[in-house]
Amino acid sequence: MIARIKDVAQLAGVSTATVSHVINSTRYVSDEVKKKVYDAMKQLNYSPNPVARSLRSRKSNIIGLIVPIKGNDNSNNFFMSVANGIESVLKKHHYHLILSNSREKYEEELERIQMFNNQWIDGLILAPTTQSEEHKDMERTFGDYPVVFIDRKPKHLQGDCVLINGFDGSYQAVKALLAKGHTRIGFISGGLHVSSVEERLMGYRKALQEKGIEPDASLIKSGESLWTSGYDLTHELITNENVTALFVANNVMCMGTMKYLREKRIQIPDRMALVCYDDYEWTGVIDPPLSVVRQPAYQLGEKAAEILLHRIENRNGKIKEYRLPAELIVRDSY
Amino acid sequence: MIARIKDVAQLAGVSTATVSHVINSTRYVSDEVKKKVYDAMKQLNYSPNPVARSLRSRKSNIIGLIVPIKGNDNSNNFFMSVANGIESVLKKHHYHLILSNSREKYEEELERIQMFNNQWIDGLILAPTTQSEEHKDMERTFGDYPVVFIDRKPKHLQGDCVLINGFDGSYQAVKALLAKGHTRIGFISGGLHVSSVEERLMGYRKALQEKGIEPDASLIKSGESLWTSGYDLTHELITNENVTALFVANNVMCMGTMKYLREKRIQIPDRMALVCYDDYEWTGVIDPPLSVVRQPAYQLGEKAAEILLHRIENRNGKIKEYRLPAELIVRDSY
DNA sequence: CTGAAAGCGCTTACAG
DNA sequence: CTGAAAGCGCTTACAG
Secondary structure, three states: OOOOHHHHHHHHOOOHHHHHHHHHOOOOOOHHHHHHHHHHHHHHOOOOOHHHHHHHHOOOOEEEEEEOOOOOOOOOOHHHHHHHHHHHHHHHOOOEEEEEEOOOOHHHHHHHHHHHHHHOOOEEEEOOOOHHHHOHHHHHHOOOOOEEEEOOOOOOOOOEEEEEEHHHHHHHHHHHHHHOOOOOEEEEEOOOOOHHHHHHHHHHHHHHHHOOOOOOHHHEEEOOOOHHHHHHHHHHHHHHHOOOEEEEOOHHHHHHHHHHHHHOOOOOOOOOEEEEEOOOHHHHHOOOOOEEEEOOHHHHHHHHHHHHHHHHHOOOOOOOEEEEEOEEEOOOOO | OOOOHHHHHHHHOOOHHHHHHHHHOOOOOOHHHHHHHHHHHHHHOOOOOHHHHHHHHOOOOEEEEEEOOOOOOOOOOHHHHHHHHHHHHHHHOOOEEEEEEOOOOHHHHHHHHHHHHHHOOOEEEEOOOOOHHHOHHHHHHOOOOOEEEEOOOOOOOOOEEEEEEHHHHHHHHHHHHHHOOOOOEEEEEOOOOOHHHHHHHHHHHHHHHHOOOOOOHHHEEEOOOOHHHHHHHHHHHHHHHOOOEEEEOOHHHHHHHHHHHHHOOOOOOOOOEEEEEOOOHHHHHOOOOOEEEEOOHHHHHHHHHHHHHHHHHOOOOOOOEEEEEOEEEOOOOO
């Protein structure tokens, strides 16, 4: 039989109120009484029922996470690292993580949020779908809990944000390509309306402009985050635009670029210089090892969790936007 | 203000019992009364408080998942796909998923299980740590909920299992290498005491024996699931054992193998034939595209969730062990 | 310094 | 066919 607080109180010869206060350190209890309570708890192998606790205190110690991972996309370890980072700090604070997936669809995202509203989560970490960045009305959807946005900054919503400094990462990458003498540098990425991608493009532009090169719109290609799309766009840039270098700001698309270059026997870096996004291990073991922009995904998760937990304690503090630095990892592809 | 069942009852002019029964279809209610209740619910934008519901009904609609992902290992998308598969079927049944990570440490695994015991989860999906396969006493640790083991079969515990047929996948892979005339085929993997790895080794042995080749223990190398370990073991096999082919039954270690072969300029497949584990996209875009054994991770998750949900409804059915087929994807590395 | 008791929002025997 | 009321296991004003 599972012990209840009543059983503990009875065995310790005190009231349930006292047991509760001992457990939660919420008012003074004499050491003598405390000891009796602890002994009884131990003897009964008692641990409080968190559901009853949640009902009464209106606090669940559960955090929701919604990630946008398309279909069967098992190449996307970014959000998996993020989830891991979140979980690691939640654990320390005795919180749990409910994982949910919007599959990059706005309707599913709303659906998940609504499920969470009923579930009495204490807070939500949301990587908004690319569509939801546009939707003003989403704010009304959230329940009465704090929300931290990650990776993508919704244009019409305000709230704490944890982002990666894609501007600087891209700026460094393109600057490095320019330093090697490249002037026609292709840019490949996912949808440009996503804030994270937008920033990467801004970094690209800025680096070019500093060198006195006006960005050529025909060198900037965006498509779906699929390797096939990366393949096609690489083809376009190489056959029509005479580029000598590529900056591929999307890891999945980068695989398509690699596939294309390999098939056409275009040597890296001699005939095509390359910098890609995301430092997954495979990028280091292929031939040649790829120079990449590294995103601190795990740390992003940690930071988001810390901010959310802080916000739960302190609902009215000033809203903040955090940016974690991206890092250019130089290997042999340019 | 958030509406409670009482408010709905009042507005509809019925008892809370009736409202509850309408919501849960748990006893007959006349269509007329039903309509009044639905109207009131709609008007008040009512949705039941799941915490209160859980407390009373002792059912949380939450499933726990514990995965063993080491430290910052962002190459491990296997369990991420599994989690995705689980989540997709839970969603359909209005269940939630709590994600937790044992980091491949037995103590952390126990800790997480204990947290779950308090949390009143309705069931647990567990990918046991390699250590926990050994521990008989773990059974006593579980609370009063069904458990489904995935990917690894604990030697001393009984319960539903969903595994991948690593035997057959490996058998096919090694058979293919043998068909190309290779006889000295190295085997590289993580710890051999893990059931999934054990099976892969058995498939390797079986294929050799069928060809009349007695497996040579010195060609069988196991180490930690790290690319550095794959690198070192590849070095050993090539310099000391004169192998002409390698079967690397671990995706992370396979990266080390690739790195080694590339550094030493050992041509694949001419000077070294290769079959690796796990069909991640990068294995298809490198040069040459790798032949791999594909594991249906997403489907593993789906199956595990289905079985667990079924088990929750039907605690006393016969315990089952499911095996999903692994598939040899033939590309250009042998 | 501690206890008796109300109440969180539901579900579910019990009664008619 | 439906309702009044107990109770799930806690927390927390209120009282002394």
